[in-house]
């Protein structure tokens with residue numbers, strides 16, 4: 439069992455990172471292997487609609503001058519995918535969107551490689567719009583036939599400056615419970 443946790447925030451150790459760490463701690467406490475990937479400052483662009491991936495069916499994106507194919511390989515080899523994003527104008531960050539578009543299309547045209555993988559969104563926001571980010575990530579997971587795991591609240595943490603989210607007691611509790619629920623589902627699926 440392996441889970442890859444992606445952080446699409448340009449801030450290396452901001453609030454999205456801290457929320458993801460809470461989830462990761464719970465997974466590791468349940469002996470689930472985790473890989474953390476910060477991709478928020480990578481130079482990535484969105485899908486260019488060339489549909490080469492549909493023709494080639496080689497599990498790769500035809501844009502090769504960035505790290506997206508490395509990320510796609512990590513996604514394909516994982517049992518669980520956690521996608522973390524800050525809220526930017528009530529939406530996902532640009533890099534999170536690029537990952538959704540390109541990894542999403544490559545997996546979709548290769549017989550739905552994400553099917554039955556376990557997934558969860560992790561969202562940080564200062565005040566508003568996190569529910570929309572949560573929905574955007576879940577739309578991606580759900581059209582890919584993934585198994586989306588929930589928590590005791592929608593998966594969002596509230597905070598502006600790096601570390602502020604740690605004062606959001608309910609948010610942190612939500613991520614603790616999310617980690618526990620993910621571990622539960624992953625272990626059930628293994629048996």
Ligand SMILES: Cc1cc2nc3c(=O)[nH]c(=O)nc-3n(C[C@H](O)[C@H](O)[C@H](O)COP(=O)(O)O)c2cc1C
Nearest residue numbers: 447452453454524525526527528563564565566598
């Ligand atoms: C370009 C930009 C747009 C933002 N838009 C929103 C927003 O729509 N709603 C909100 O609550 N916070 C917004 N924020 C604040 C961040 O979501 C918030 O600081 C969050 O904790 C950042 O997570 P991070 O530390 O992982 O980057 C915005 C920040 C930036 C830089």
